[in-house]
Amino acid sequence: MITTPFPSWPDTAPDLIAVAAGRAAAETVIVGGRVVNVHTREILDGWQVAIVRGRFAYVGPDASHCIGPGTQVIDAGGRYLIPGLCDGHMHIESGQLTPAEFAAAVIPHGTTTMFVDPHEIANVLGLRGVRLMHDEALMQPVSIYVQMPSCAPSAPGLETTGFEITSEDVTEAMTWPGIIGLGEMMNFPGVIHADPKMLAEIAATQAAGKTVGGHYAAPDLGPAFHAYVAGGPADDHEGTREEDAVARMRQGMRAMLRLGSAWYDVKTQITAVTERGLDSRNMILCTDDCHSGTLVHDGHMNRVLRHAIECGADPLVALQMATINTASHFGLERELGSIAPGRRADLILTSDLRRLPVEQVFARGVQVAENGRLLVDCPHLDWPEDVRQTVHLGKVLGAEDFTIAAPEGANEVEARVIGVVENQAPTQALTRTMPVTNGEVVSDTARDIAQIALVERHRGTGGVVNALVSGFGYQGRMALASTVAHDSHHMIVVGTCREQMALAANRLGELGGGVTLWRDGAELAHVALPIAGLMSDSPAAEVAAAAEALGQAMQDCGCALNNAFMQHSLLALVVIPELRISDLGLVDVTSFERVDLFV
Template sequence: MEELISISLGEKAPEIVIKNGTVFNVFTKKLEKVDVGIHKGYITSYGDSIKVNQNTRIIDANGLILVPGFIDGHIHYEVTKLSITMFAKLVLKYGTTAIISGLDETYSVLGKRGIEETINEVNSIPFTLFWGVPSKLPYTIPSSTLAYELGYDQASELLNKNYSWGIWETVAEFITNKDTDVMRSIILANNLHKPIFGCLPLANNSKINAACLAGVRLDHESYSPEEMYEKARRGMYVMIRESSVTHFLKKNIAIIKEFGIPTDRVGFCTDDVYAKDVIVHGHIDKVVRMAIEEGIAPEDAYRMASYNVSNMYMIDSIVGSISPGKLANIIFLEDFTKVKIKGVMSKGILVSWNGNYIYKFNPPTRPEFMLTTFKNARKISENDITVKAKGEKAKVLAIEVNDENPFRRKGKIFEVKTVSGEVLADPEKDLLYAVVVERHKGTGKVGTAFVTGFGLKEGAMASSSAPDDNNIVSVGTNKADIVKAVNYIIENNGGMSLVKNGEIILSLPLPIGGIISDQEPEKMAEIENKFDKITKEMGSKLSSAISTMTFLPITAIPDYALTDKGLVDCIKLKIISPVLA
């Protein structure tokens, strides 16, 4: 601290001075011609005549505009299937220098040790992660099976850690049901002056009132501008989400353009992204570009991608602006309106220039516990996928999926003939099997149901990356291929698989916790595209059938989901039979 103050006073020279650039000041919303001094990763000086010496590195930013590094306001980074080091490599050159994440997928399979390993890893690279303690795990109601659960006893310890910044994903039902663990965690977080991050999809006004009363400071999960407006007018900060899966910006930007909510109450997030999309379209830079195209002033769009997010999460003393005392997270722009990035600096390290990385990303050696998470997994047989019914005919409820909103799953009723008292999949009617196989505690539980909308005419697919419980989820046209796909994942300690006629035709290893890998982002994107291409050849009309499948266990969003416990009615919050009559 003393050294940094000496530099800011001009008594000593900083390691780096950025000269001749134009800085976007998020406080004045003006472009200012100033120099920036940087030392040991922090901005020390802002203005003219910054002291230099023979060791000072000068970066000439003539003709460039400097804006604060982008912050993704809510992301499950594990959905990329990349380790945090390789995720940073995916997004840094697009200007994202910090993220807010709950690491809930990591905790569900690796527990507290997995969180600490991830935080130590991210602290060793030029990237910043602000971790929120999950409100409770599992999120699923009724509870699914995880390797590690999180209640108040665990949350109270973690909230007191200096590496936690609040409570993540405070699901509306935990508040309205007055869940004891969550209530106690909220009280503790309030006492520690750490914010509550909400998860309030499709919430009515009563639920929003209750969440505000519980202290929820912000929310990222709005499905319409009207819903978002009701949250904002009750005092919540809100985030516009634009992900690989759900595309809400063009619709929800109306909260500013039509409903008149001030831009400083709004931030940006992605929630879930895939390497294949980031490499083509960008990350938060894409969201800023879209907002500007929708008529938001560039000055406001850049604030929504940086300062606004830092303010709502109460981390604005660390990130969100180019000002003394903040991390030197800086984007060098060639074009302010088109968001054309020349280079990126993170934690005072120039990581990329002209779209190429200068910094070398080297993932750490992984401890054994992170690579052996299938010790309790039990292989399945075709008998585990049996759905019995009485009579010659049956009415079956299938979970219906679509590309428009993969999270919002309705139900569709099929009338089918039974075979020897069993309901079988019928690919011609787009009625497929779906299973979730418990792999954490050796319970042997297999949740079985039916799905429609996938369109597969043959084969099966499976994945152990499957938020939020990360058991093995599989969808297929026949039992034999599902068994092959699931058991292959168990045999290989995690991953994704695609099966046709009893043969593995494509696979993706996910050795770290069964959910992520140290794969290069470009290679990950290549494999993701192969899965999409082949599943379309197998009949699917979805843009990404395997990605849609991985979200089947999420119960926080109506109407139906599937966990290892069975088919879940997400409105009544109970397990139901897929056979109605």
């Protein structure tokens, strides 16, 4: 069930005008503060704010004419009033939480607007999964706008998903009330080569007057990049260098700078503004992927904002990147992103513009959090039972399913190895000489080479693709399995022992999805994610505690990477270079071709 939609400006305009003119009383007036105006980039000391029906009616030096007998007057005590924070690009499923629990986790951090791309669940459940996410998003006390996923599969011909998204699906979704645009166009080779399906999706979005999200995950800024921009994407969050941000902004795109749990791409790009002095209007801050532990312990967009300031950004400029710039990009400048008449009354009271303690949070005129404590309910959807039963292995897996057979008669082989890069989405395409024992290639912990397997889990084919990975540092007889496997979300198993890999994979079949770590025949930790094998509807603190135990178990097995699980979950992401694994084999993402394990 969807709650009553938030009243539109036309519905509330008579009341807003009456309050601003002094003919009617406001519901709430905030006095004694300093309003941060992101339109003019100034601090207006002593300005007051009047709110009615969830919107700002008056913002000015004296709101006394808006106060009546029933008006709640709040004294800000000299604190700053800043707009509620907007996340310009993110995936709720990466928090391993449902929209309701994600909202409950981030509201106390001051996030009042999110632009979400549920392409993870789209890969598992198709358009139906997107609709479920959309419907729960509309039920929340903050604004969650959904981008219709564009690419399932993300790389046609290189992976098999549970469902495919079609241009007809995109056209239908554009009629839904909470859809704000098209999700990141990950199939950038398809756009560059004018693939009719990709162009049809972009055309349907533009015909609806909505925004097309971008994803150009390549360092080449030559003709291929220019062809991609000409194809219609309006923003991009895949930049990692200053020249990436500059190139995107020069072409009329918004450069989205992300700080997620494992992506640290703000520091290297924000210098385009802080050092080169370029116009900051086309720069937006976002998270992309945030783990539940990050949300509970470190924050959300307030964390990104603080980081941008620490990287040298003027606090008011950084604040624009997390509010008005984002709202303007999605055509919502008159609706949110600033403390100005007519906008949704989303604001934060904070005593320090650099440290950004989030002391009080208001969304749609209602106080929703105070000093880290959530004050409102975040309603849950009644998720269908079959959505909790999406792990189909087809059989009980054994150690033999994880055998890497060497070419007949070989004593050693030259093998391709996926190289994990800490804190970055790209991997390295490595080659290593591997010894052959009894006709098999096995992991080599002395050289930090483990086995990786992609287990098909959507159709129960029993298919397993085996390869090698380096960078986790695992030791002993262990295995980590996960049904969070961007973007196709089959099952990724990384281990040093075939028997443990089989145990871990079968355990996820029992759990209905999630993450599990095994060592020497025993489960050390697990995170149950029964909804589509991606999310839990338990509170964020509970999921974060389970994830923290998993992280500790990974460290106990020798892994010292920052947010190592995020790296694990991206090993099947066949649209980010250089080397990935899919249900169809190893994929060279620099050439978008399948390659053999052995060179």
